Amino acid sequence: MKARTQKLFLIPYYLWIALFVIAPILLIVYYSFLDIYGNFTLKNYRRFFSPVYLEMTLTSFWYALLITLFCLIVAYPTAYLLTRTRYKQLWMLLIIMPSWINLLLKAYAFIGIFGAHGMANALLEVLGIGSRQILYTDFSFIFVAVYIFIPFMILPIFNALDKLDKTYIDAAMDLGASRWQTFLRVIFPLTLNGVKSGCQVVFIPALSLFMLTRLIAGNRVITLGTAVEQQFLVNQDWGMGSTIAVFLVIIMFIIVALSERGVRNGKKAKN
Amino acid sequence: MAKKQKIDFASIYLFIVFLILYLPIFYLIYYSFNSGGKMYNFDSFTLEWYRELFGNTRMLIIVLNTIIIALLSAAFATIIGVCGAIGIWLMKNRISRQTVLSLNNILIVSPDVVIGASFLLLFTIAGIKLGFTSVLLAHIAFSVPIVVLMVLPKLQELPQSIIDAAQDLGASHWGVFTKVILPLITPGIFAGFFMALTYSLDDFAVTFFVTGSGFSTLSVEIYSMARRGVSLEINALSTILFVITILLVIGYYFIVSKQNNGQGARLGARK
Numbered sequence: 001m002k003a004r005t006q007k008l009f010l011i012p013y014y015l016w017i018a019l020f021v022i023a024p025i026l027l028i029v030y031y032s033f034l035d036i037y038g039n040f041t042l043k044n045y046r047r048f049f050s051p052v053y054l055e056m057t058l059t060s061f062w063y064a065l066l067i068t069l070f071c072l073i074v075a076y077p078t079a080y081l082l083t084r085t086r087y088k089q090l091w092m093l094l095i096i097m098p099s100w101i102n103l104l105l106k107a108y109a110f111i112g113i114f115g116a117h118g119m120a121n122a123l124l125e126v127l128g129i130g131s132r133q134i135l136y137t138d139f140s141f142i143f144v145a146v147y148i149f150i151p152f153m154i155l156p157i158f159n160a161l162d163k164l165d166k167t168y169i170d171a172a173m174d175l176g177a178s179r180w181q182t183f184l185r186v187i188f189p190l191t192l193n194g195v196k197s198g199c200q201v202v203f204i205p206a207l208s209l210f211m212l213t214r215l216i217a218g219n220r221v222i223t224l225g226t227a228v229e230q231q232f233l234v235n236q237d238w239g240m241g242s243t244i245a246v247f248l249v250i251i252m253f254i255i256v257a258l259s260e261r262g263v264r265n266g267k268k269a270k271n
Numbered sequence: 272m273a274k275k276q277k278i279d280f281a282s283i284y285l286f287i288v289f290l291i292l293y294l295p296i297f298y299l300i301y302y303s304f305n306s307g308g309k310m311y312n313f314d315s316f317t318l319e320w321y322r323e324l325f326g327n328t329r330m331l332i333i334v335l336n337t338i339i340i341a342l343l344s345a346a347f348a349t350i351i352g353v354c355g356a357i358g359i360w361l362m363k364n365r366i367s368r369q370t371v372l373s374l375n376n377i378l379i380v381s382p383d384v385v386i387g388a389s390f391l392l393l394f395t396i397a398g399i400k401l402g403f404t405s406v407l408l409a410h411i412a413f414s415v416p417i418v419v420l421m422v423l424p425k426l427q428e429l430p431q432s433i434i435d436a437a438q439d440l441g442a443s444h445w446g447v448f449t450k451v452i453l454p455l456i457t458p459g460i461f462a463g464f465f466m467a468l469t470y471s472l473d474d475f476a477v478t479f480f481v482t483g484s485g486f487s488t489l490s491v492e493i494y495s496m497a498r499r500g501v502s503l504e505i506n507a508l509s510t511i512l513f514v515i516t517i518l519l520v521i522g523y524y525f526i527v528s529k530q531n532n533g534q535g536a537r538l539g540a541r542k
Binding site: 005006009010011012013016017019020021022023024025027028031074077078081082084085091093094095097098099100101102103104105106107108109110111112113115117118119122147150151200204205207208210211214215224225228229232233238241242245248249252256 | 281284285288289291292293294295296298299302309310311312350351352354355357358361362371374375376377378380381382383384385386388389390391392393396412413415419444448469472473475476479480489490493494497498501505508509512513516517519520524
């Protein structure tokens with residue numbers, strides 16, 4: 001009886017997995033072997049391993065790495081300080097709230113702020129530095145990306161810090177560790193899982209951003225995501241687009257496997 | 272003395288983080304009242320852009336579409352997700368359970384462009400015309416896993432004793448499900464529905480791929496408007512969306528805290 005009810009519950013869910021998880025991945029792999037005319041070919045893969053695409057992959061990685069790193073640098077202290085405030089859940093809600101404002105609207109706001117006559121340049125004028133081109137630079141792209149992803153980095157770190165048993169910190173202090181040692185040897189290792197999931201949540205989307213590169217970086221930065229969009233919707237070369245997507249999927253699996261293994265090891269160590 | 276200084280540094284740091292988080296949003300709102308028509312040089316106060324927005328039937332239809340898609344997709348995703356969570360919860364075999372969960376999480380960690388591109392392939396192969404149906408299906412598809420992740424912990428928290436008690440007292444399977452399990456996991460279901468709603472409202476990349484030419488959601492429309500340049504109608508729209516978001520957050524916060532209070536009271540009574 002129980003087995004039958006279970007099957008009943010799983011029918012719609014398995015249908016979803018088959019249609020929207022497995023089938024799309026298979027389709028991407030299948031299309032990556034087709035040229036524009038629908039003939040079987042390995043040309044797409046050869047093209048991907050050409051210097052142009054390899055360089056693009058590397059730049060894409062580099063930008064995603066920078067974005068993740070800056071997110072982490074800003075997010076960790078923020079999460080740490082937030083756990084020590086009164087009403088921390090309310091403050092956390094306020095951190096999350098901007099992530100519910102449509103992404104495009106926030107990107108659009110930065111077109112205004114970083115524009116030639118925008119607030120950032122007005123500020124630079126006041127400081128005596130003088131206005132300069134901010135929009136369509138690497139700086140603006142990374143800044144806006146960090147801005148957009150920061151709540152997603154703060155949240156897991158905050159949760160990890162919040163769950164941290166305070167007695168460990170007291171113990172470390174009692175045993176004579178300095179604040180810095182306590183942080184490096186006790187707090188940070190114990191919240192590493194939060195950091196890992198934060199990095200995972202930021203790095204993968206950062207690798208495949210495409211509307212920010214168009215709106216904020218003015219097509220100067222081409223990420224793997226931009227390339228997929230370009231091939232699919234502009235060039236109509238679905239084969240090449242699928243090939244790049246295949247590599248994005250492979251990268252994704254590697255990152256997830258890495259961070260999951262870390263999480264499991266962490267759990268084992270804790271037990 | 273030293274402690275006081277540290278607190279001050281903390282407050283300043285958090286103040287700057289919050290300032291930067293909210294600045295773009297208030298920047299948009301501020302200039303939505305600018306009669307000058309630009310996102311700099313505030314001329315004088317006007318409601319012209321709001322009037323223009325409300326006179327723009329095309330935009331109003333798009334807003335309506337976006338809301339309908341969000342509500343429908345969240346509802347369907349919640350149903351499928353709850354079924355899936357219950358099915359996974361009932362699984363006895365640890366390995367198959369882990370496999371299903373991994374499949375579940377693929378769409379959560381997949382880059383948006385890959386989801387969008389693969390769904391575009393899927394809908395094209397299946398012969399589904401790009402438009403309302405394809406966008407709705409895509410939104411249901413990418414919201415299902417988050418519902419599962421919100422509901423599953425609630426199921427795992429259920430004490431087996433309560434279910435045993437209900438069965439001992441003669442409740443049927445259906446009775447246990449509707450009278451015991453469902454009420455106890457309602458907070459998780461609500462949270463899942465709410466997350467699905469925000470996923471749908473916030474999505475740009477996936478929709479951009481599967482929307483076709485006749486149908487548009489807010490994100491896609493904002494993107495194409497922003498690419499054409501600054502239009503204060505977008506600012507007016509973002510003000511309205513921000514107010515709605517705040518109302519939703521306050522509403523959600525009250526529901527959640529009320530539920531927690533209720534639960535706390537019940538647990539307290541049991542003790």
